[in-house]
Amino acid sequence: xxxxxxxxxxxxxxxxxxxxxxxxxxxxxxxxxxxxxxxxxxxxxxxxxxxxxxxxxxxxxxxxxxxxxxxxxxxxxxxxxxxxxxxxxxxxxxxxxxxxxxxxxxxxxxxxxxxxxxxxxxxxxxxxxxxxxxxxxxxxxxxxxxxxxxxxxxxxxxxxxxxxxxxxxxx
Numbered sequence: 616x617x618x619x620x621x622x623x624x625x626x627x628x629x630x631x632x633x634x635x636x637x638x639x640x641x642x643x644x645x646x647x648x649x650x651x652x653x654x655x656x657x658x659x660x661x662x663x664x665x666x667x668x669x670x671x672x673x674x675x676x677x678x679x680x681x682x683x684x685x686x687x688x689x690x691x692x693x694x695x696x697x698x699x700x701x702x703x704x705x706x707x708x709x710x711x712x713x714x715x716x717x718x719x720x721x722x723x724x725x726x727x728x729x730x731x732x733x734x735x736x737x738x739x740x741x742x743x744x745x746x747x748x749x750x751x752x753x754x755x756x757x758x759x760x761x762x763x764x765x766x767x768x769x770x771x772x773x774x775x776x777x778x779x780x781x782x783x784x785x786x
Contacts, residue, residue: 664735687724695771699731757784
């Protein structure tokens, strides 16, 4: 009986390791949470990146639109910049939210790579990102004309993916 009591912690540890290993093998690192898709866009007021004025996000989104979280320190954000510029020239309304970034750094980033945004807002502490469910940058959300999030892409946006995302916002 004493042996069974002594082996119980080892048995519990073995079961715990087996459960964790099974969970981690099933977990796909490319799958991102889509908790906000189908939900109203968060009612946020952020600082305008250019003049610091407090701006209601809903007043600048005016869907259908894309809301793109980016940062100057983010290499994949630089990678997607040419796709965002192409979308701007096609007439797509894109709202940029500088995520955990200094305004000067964001301005430099947009000066270097081009500015695809109809409005530029700042999320210095990441709180807007939390409200949207951002898991990392870049992330882009499609918002319909009623302010409902219809899709999310958690990787650098390319033209084909953007078209699918916009289609979700206009259905």
